[in-house]
Amino acid sequence: MRQYNIAIVGTGAVGSTLLQILEERNFPIGSLKLLATERSAGQKMTYKGEKYTIEATTIDAFDGVDIAFFAGGKASELYAREAVKKGVIVIDNGSFFRLDDDVPLIVPEVNPEAIRNHNGIITNPNCSTIQMCVALKPFYNKSRIKRIIVSTYQAVSGAGQEAMDELVEQTREVLAGESPTVEMFQHQIAFNLIPHIDIFMNNEYTKEEMKMTLETQKIFNDYDMKISATAVRVPILRSHSESVTIETENKITRDEALELLSDEKGIVLQYDPQNNIYPMPYFTSDTDEVYVGRVREDLAFDNGISFFVVADQLRKGAATNAVQIAELLLEEELV
Missing domain, CATH: 3.40.50.720 (NAD(P)-binding Rossmann-like Domain)
Structure with a gap:
C-alpha cells in the first residue's frame, strides 16, 4: 500500500x-x-x-x-x-x-x-454542525427537511484545554467557598449555563449559531432549509449535546424514524425510554459515533420529529x- x-x-x-x-x-x-x-x-x-x-x-x-x-x-x-x-x-x-x-x-x-x-x-x-448533520441525513433521504430548530449544550473543551482547566478550577473554588476565577468565558461556567458562544451578529444570533445555519445549508446544498439555533455552553468537560426538532415535507412516524436511524452508518441509536436509555455525554466521550435518542413525533409540527444527539466534539466533531x-x-x- x-x-x-x-x-x-x-x-x-x-x-x-x-x-x-x-x-x-x-x-x-x-x-x-x-x-x-x-x-x-x-x-x-x-x-x-x-x-x-x-x-x-x-x-x-x-x-x-x-x-x-x-x-x-x-x-x-x-x-x-x-x-x-x-x-x-x-x-x-x-x-x-x-x-x-x-x-x-x-x-x-x-x-x-x-x-x-x-x-x-x-x-x-463546525463540531456542532457535524453531529447534527449525521443525525439529519437519514431523515433528509426519506423526505426533504423544511425546518430545523436546535438548541446545543456544548462542553467547555470546545473552547480548548484552558477552558477545561478553568471549569475544573472553578468547581474546586466554588466548593471551597472561594470566588471563582473567570478568564475563558463571559461568566462563571461552573454550576452555570451560558447562552453565548462566540460573538453576537447583527441579527442577534451568535456566530456559533449562524455557523450551524449556514454550514448545514451548504452541506445539504439546500439554501431554502430554515434553521434556528441556540448555542449554550454547559459545565461539561467533553461531548456536545443537541436537542433537535425537524419539520419534513412528508410525514415520518416515530417508528419510521427509529428504523431510519438504526440503519444509518455512523449512528448509534439509543432508544429505550422505559429503561432510561438515551444519549448522554459521560459515556460518549472518546468515541467516534453520533448517538441519537429521545426520538418522538413533535407536537408543534404536523410533520415534526424531535430527538436528542450527543457526540464527542474533539473526535467526530x-x-x-x-x-x-x-x-x-x-x-x-x-x-
Whole structure:
C-alpha cells in the first residue's frame, strides 16, 4: 500500500487527537511532521512509540507533504493557500474557508460526493454542525427537511484545554467557598449555563449559531432549509449535546424514524425510554459515533420529529471527521 507524507498543523487538543486517531485507524503514513507556533517548537509528541519534535510552521515546512491537517486557528489563514501551491491537499478544521464556494465542506456520512470538487482545500464543518448533520441525513433521504430548530449544550473543551482547566478550577473554588476565577468565558461556567458562544451578529444570533445555519445549508446544498439555533455552553468537560426538532415535507412516524436511524452508518441509536436509555455525554466521550435518542413525533409540527444527539466534539466533531475525509481522498484516488 502506498504511504503518504503527512503534516499536522497545531498540537493542542485537536492536533493531539488527530495524532491519536491516525494511529488508531492505522492511516498509511510514510513521514510525519508536527507543526505549531514558535512557542511550541522543540517540544515532543509520540506517535506509534516514536518521539517527534514539533517544528515551527513555515511555508517551507510543507515541502514534500501530501496531506496537511490544520487543527484550526490563525494558521489556516496564513499557510493553507501557500501549502496548496506546493501540491499539498489541506484538510482544515478552522472556520476561515468553510463558506467559500470553491472549498468543499464535508461530512463523509452525509455528502462524500462533494470531495471530488476540491481545489486543494477541504474543510471540516463546525463540531456542532457535524453531529447534527449525521443525525439529519437519514431523515433528509426519506423526505426533504423544511425546518430545523436546535438548541446545543456544548462542553467547555470546545473552547480548548484552558477552558477545561478553568471549569475544573472553578468547581474546586466554588466548593471551597472561594470566588471563582473567570478568564475563558463571559461568566462563571461552573454550576452555570451560558447562552453565548462566540460573538453576537447583527441579527442577534451568535456566530456559533449562524455557523450551524449556514454550514448545514451548504452541506445539504439546500439554501431554502430554515434553521434556528441556540448555542449554550454547559459545565461539561467533553461531548456536545443537541436537542433537535425537524419539520419534513412528508410525514415520518416515530417508528419510521427509529428504523431510519438504526440503519444509518455512523449512528448509534439509543432508544429505550422505559429503561432510561438515551444519549448522554459521560459515556460518549472518546468515541467516534453520533448517538441519537429521545426520538418522538413533535407536537408543534404536523410533520415534526424531535430527538436528542450527543457526540464527542474533539473526535467526530473535529479530528475523526478530518481523518475520515483523508480516507475518502484515498478511496477516491484523489491524492
